[in-house]
Amino acid sequence: MKLHFAPTSPYVRKCMVVADELGLSDRITLLASSAHPVNRDASIIANNPLGKVPTLVTDDGMALYDSRVICEYLNDLGGGQLFPASGAARWRAMTLQSLGDGILDAALLTRYENMVRPEALRWAEWTAGKLDAIHTSLSYLNQHSSVLAGELHIGQITVACALKYLDFRFPELAWNQAYPALAQAIAPVLARDSVSKERALPA
């Protein structure tokens, strides 16, 4: 398999965590990519017209995206249990994944606003709305930290990747001090080798 890869993309991280947990990482060749919201990468577009990472090309030539599809595919390929097959356990894990992805969407839009957009065109209310979405989400997880309990699944992995991204790009939020029950509940996931390790393209 081949994966359009960027070392700093939290959605790529999600896929690589899943691949590591399932013992599939060695079967994935990483492709250097430069996804960007304005200057779009033609090499990605050849496999995904949205031009986004992660995009996976399977051994039988299917191009799969986005991270949710790739992660579920890898789980299926590896015979994993990261996606509960049915019932309330499935919907809870999938909704937790949506929440983690939603935190990431808000964080990425905040970053584009304040690092990519020309300074004179930045809108403080936009950033405030996105940061508020991040905080209401973290506050929910802090108050309902039991949603993070149980066997490892895609929802916990996604939240962990979102929190690692906040550590990386928004250290001033100090989420782990502001939301201690969340920090305690997610600590075992953050401590997994698959989640904590950094990945880079081969030299």
Add this chain to the structure above:
Amino acid sequence: MKLHFAPTSPYVRKCMVVADELGLSDRITLLASSAHPVNRDASIIANNPLGKVPTLVTDDGMALYDSRVICEYLNDLGGGQLFPASGAARWRAMTLQSLGDGILDAALLTRYENMVRPEALRWAEWTAGKLDAIHTSLSYLNQHSSVLAGELHIGQITVACALKYLDFRFPELAWNQAYPALAQAIAPVLARDSVSKERALPA
């Protein structure tokens, strides 16, 4: 069930199309909501800390989001076939859903940029990047219209909802003239009652 609803949201439409196809619409009470990227709706946040529509509250009290999770839940509840259970058919349908959702994400960001953000703070390159993502995606579907063939599934429904949203908010794109093979391939889906009907909150 209760659904946080907005009549103009294409992601809400997706869920309602699925509900209609499965004969579940009569079991869903629509809740008036005013999701907004800056002025956030507290009534939605009570069930979804991201504050977005659609959010579904099931009869046994689970709050499910986003549209992908809700649609798969409804398909399961109704015993539908809109999500192929396994194999290449599943990954193709799910990736087509991602593509439709990605077109919608780009369209919504374009709309926020040009209708919500103060005029003096708009960035033409941002809009250009989003419109380019829409066009490369429509061009892909036009050149590979066979991906839209076969029994109705969530991928076709999502693309149809994306195209209806472009008709509604971006009529100047005239996508059906620019991409005639796509227009021909998706026409049977667009013609379905579930897709073409407009929905409103009860008076």
